[in-house]
Amino acid sequence: MIGSQKIVTFCFSPTGTSRKNMMAVVSGMTPIEYKHIDFTYKTPEDGLMVSREDVAIFSVPVYGGKVAPIALQRMDKVKGNMTPAVLIVTYGNRNFEQALVQLEEFVSARGFLPIAGAALIGEHSYSNAQYPIAIGRPDTKDLDSARKFGEKVMNKIQTGEISCKHSIDIAKNMSALETPETALLAFRTFIQEYTRQQQENPMKVYPSATAEVCSHCGMCVDVCPTQAIIIGHEEVTDTSRCIRCCACVKGCPSGARTFVSPFARPLFENFQMRREPLYIF
Numbered sequence: 399m400i401g402s403q404k405i406v407t408f409c410f411s412p413t414g415t416s417r418k419n420m421m422a423v424v425s426g427m428t429p430i431e432y433k434h435i436d437f438t439y440k441t442p443e444d445g446l447m448v449s450r451e452d453v454a455i456f457s458v459p460v461y462g463g464k465v466a467p468i469a470l471q472r473m474d475k476v477k478g479n480m481t482p483a484v485l486i487v488t489y490g491n492r493n494f495e496q497a498l499v500q501l502e503e504f505v506s507a508r509g510f511l512p513i514a515g516a517a518l519i520g521e522h523s524y525s526n527a528q529y530p531i532a533i534g535r536p537d538t539k540d541l542d543s544a545r546k547f548g549e550k551v552m553n554k555i556q557t558g559e560i561s562c563k564h565s566i567d568i569a570k571n572m573s574a575l576e577t578p579e580t581a582l583l584a585f586r587t588f589i590q591e592y593t594r595q596q597q598e599n600p601m602k603v604y605p606s607a608t609a610e611v612c613s614h615c616g617m618c619v620d621v622c623p624t625q626a627i628i629i630g631h632e633e634v635t636d637t638s639r640c641i642r643c644c645a646c647v648k649g650c651p652s653g654a655r656t657f658v659s660p661f662a663r664p665l666f667e668n669f670q671m672r673r674e675p676l677y678i679f
C-alpha cells in the first residue's frame with residue numbers, strides 16, 4: 399500500500415476538457431489530501447518533486463496524435479522518486495495515436511512509475527456550430543466512467559494490487575484503438591487537397607477577432623496560455639506564440655474571436671462515430 403496517498407495532479411488544459419476528465423478520476427479516488435498543479439498558464443517551479451508515498455496524476459490533451467508539445471515543455475522539470483503515476487490523455491474523438499505511450503516515456507524518464515492509463519474524449523477544440531465534433535464531451539456518461547476508473551485505481555492501490563513495485567507497460571497494453579482506415583484516409587486526402595488548392599499550409603491558419611464585435615472585455619487575454627493576445631489589442635493574434643488551442647474562441651463572450659480551421663469540416667465528416675474511453679491498468 400502506498401504511504402500517505404496524497405494525490406498530486408499535473409494538468410494542461412486550455413479548453414478545460416482534460417481538467418474535467420482528470421477531476422472526475424480524482425473524485426473516484428477520494429484522496430485524503432490533494433494538491434492540484436495547473437500548468438496551463440505557467441511552468442511549475444523548478445525542483446518540484448513528488449514523493450514515492452504519493453500518487454501523481456498527469457492529464458494533457460492530444461495535439462496531432464501526440465501530447466500537446468507545450469504541455470511537455472512545461473512539465474519538463476517535474477520529478478518523481480519511483481512515484482506511482484496515473485496517465486490521462488484527452489482527445490477530440492479522432493484518435494490519440496502515440497500520445498499515451500509518449501506520456502509514459504516522458505514521465506518514466508523523470509522518475510515516475512505508470513500504474514494506470516486512460517485515453518478519454520473531450521469536445522474537439524475546432525468544434526463549432528457548423529461542424530460540431532464530440533460536442534459536449536466529456537458528458538455525464540464519460541465523467542461517470544472516469545470516476546469509476548478512479549475508484550478502481552484507488553481500490554487496487556489500497557489492496558496492494560498495483561503499486562510502485564507493479565508499474566505497467568502502457569505501450570505493450572495498447573493495440574486496441576485504431577482509427578478506421580477509411581476515415582483516416584479521407585481526412586488525410588482532404589488536407590492534401592486543401593493544401594494543393596489553397597496553396598496554403600493548414601497549419602498556418604490562426605484564430606482572429608472581428609474588431610467591430612469585440613467589447614475589449616479582456617477575457618481572451620486571461621484564458622490564452624501563451625500570451626499571444628495583448629490587452630487593448632485583442633483583435634490581433636501573435637502567430638509566433640499561438641498554439642491554436644481555441645481557448646480564446648471558446649471563452650469569448652461576444653463571439654468576436656473565431657477560428658475557421660481547415661480541419662473542422664473533415665473532422666466533422668469523418669469522425670462522427672462516438673469513441674468511448676479506454677482504460678489501461
Ligand SMILES: Cc1cc2nc3c(=O)[nH]c(=O)nc-3n(C[C@H](O)[C@H](O)[C@H](O)COP(=O)(O)O)c2cc1C
Pocket residue numbers: 410411412413414415416417458459460461462463464488489490491492493494519520521522523524641642643644
Ligand atoms: C492543435 C490541436 C491538435 C489536435 N489534434 C487532435 C488529434 O490528433 N486527435 C484528436 O482526436 N483530437 C485532437 N485535438 C482535439 C483535442 O485533443 C481535444 O479537443 C481536447 O479535448 C482538448 O483538450 P483541452 O480541453 O484540455 O484543451 C487537437 C486540438 C488542437 C488544438
Ligand code: SF4
Pocket residue numbers: 607611612613614615616617618619632633649650651652653654655
Ligand atoms: S474575449 Fe472577445 S470580446 Fe473580449 S476582448 Fe477578447 S475578442 Fe474582444
Ligand code: SF4
Pocket residue numbers: 412605621622623624625626627635639640641642643644645646647
Ligand atoms: S491566441 Fe492562440 S494560444 Fe492564445 S488562446 Fe487563442 S488559440 Fe490559444
